[in-house]
Amino acid sequence: MDALLTTTSGQVRGTRRQLPGFDSFAFLGIPYAEPPVGPLRFAAPQPRGRWDGVLDATMPGSTPQRRPFADVTTIPEPSVPGDDILNVSVFTPDPGAAGLPVLVWIHGGGYLAGSPASPWYDGAAFNRDGVVTVNLSYRLGHQGFGTVPGAVANRGVLDWLAALRWVQDNIAAFGGDPSKVTIAGQSAGGGAVLHLLALASGQGLFRSALSASGVTRTLSADEGRRRAERVARAAGVPCTLEGFHSLTEDQLLDAQAAAVPEVTGIDVLRQAVADSAIPSPVVDGEVVPTAPLDAFASGAGAGVPLMMGAADDEFSPMARAAASDLEPLGNLGALAALGMTPDAAVRYAEANADAATQGAVRLAGRAVTDAMFRTVVPLVAQHRDPETTWAYRWSLPSIASGLAEHCHDLPSLFDCLSAPDVDAFAGAEPPQRLADELHGAAVRFVTDGDPGWAPWGGTRTARTLGQDVRDMPGAFDSTNEAVALRGA
Incomplete structure (x- = not known):
């Protein structure tokens, strides 16, 4: 059975699911920003414009993941094709309710992979217990976190913030209370939670935070530039905005992988400890002013309850x-x-x-x-x-x-x-x-x-x-x- 709701960009159609003893309403793949393609590929997320008619939110939205960690992850992480990758999925026990607490989930995957469409992240059990759940999608790899000269840094971080602003503006339509938002995530998603907790720009968008297996790794601006140069060399293009724009999605993914040294044996462990094989948020002085641990030492996020x-x-x-x-x-x-x-x-x-x-x-x-x-x-x-x-x-x-x-x-x-x-x-x-x-x-x-x-x-x-x-x-x-x- 379908369910209709109205967001700031227009109407959406979701699915009412009759589960043992309770109902759960799923609204999948609702865009919170414009597709990051063309001139928006390496730009800050742009607010989504209005759409005509009713948006079908009965199927999973497009996911940024193109190459899953199939050989190392235990999580089923489907990749869904399409350009409209900046989207959220909302699971609610009752769209007609008011004031329900909200869990916003940020998936892991080393900032390289992962999928918000995993069946493990279905919000049904939280709905059963009176919690609205939101799964958000964000740009990954070099597109989301790599340094691109002439482009805004930390685009993936900006995606998190844009999605949280969407929640503030829209979650009441799904029965949630925007003043009762908890951000949560695991692995890189847990790292996203800790970064958001450390950011002044994140304050007011959530009241509590849950980080499972979170990481706090950041790169300095110099490290970010050196990594970008390695990716550009691997792709055979200048390390410029124009150079990266010239690459297809597959070419950028190939270069991103080729820029990581291939190691074996104990060097795999050393590489893992050093986090040298994955992208990370960059301390750019603007979007991410300082590393999370330094921010916490200065009192950032002190008043926000944290479970980790x-x-x-x-x-x-x-x-x-x-x-x-x-x-x-x-x-x-x-x-x-x-x-x-x-x-x-x-x-x-x-x-x-x-x-x-x-x-x-x-x-x-x-x-x-x-x-x-x-x-x-x-x-x-x-x-x-x-x-x-x-x-x-x-x-x-x-x-x-x-x-x-x-x-x-x-x-x-x-x-x-x-x-x-x-x-x-x-x-x-x-x-x-x-x-x-x-x-x-x-x-x-x-x-x-x-x-x-x-x-x-x-x-x-x-x-x-x-x-x-x-x-x-x-x-x-x-x-x-x-x-x-x-x-x-």
């Missing part, structure tokens, strides 16, 4: 591909090869005895995980009000790998355990109790600003979600020595 978490072995499987390099080095040698000092390696191995007892591959994988993801939690928390900061640890091992990996908390966060591909790592009967815990916490946080467990506080407490559920003081202290590896 990470998994115990986010990128640990990456180390298995380097096993032949790591195993001969032993535990301490493997850590030294990643950049730890001898004393720090000893302390890290002691603090991560569960991984150390399984050998150099497991311990090195944990170190990479910590340097990239888990250290973010204490580094951000130490600059914030400890009573408005909540943390969690995902510790449930996959039945396939025995590791609590990157993305494996997402089906529980969205309470979508029957979604495609979840059984590949969680088994035929994933633990509903953990979905009840994590999804329930997210609903409470979006609704009331408190997930329902002890905040970070002076004891650096996090709720751990694994074979059992408990609150653990000092839950991320084992990451301390990995801080030195960040950006190595």
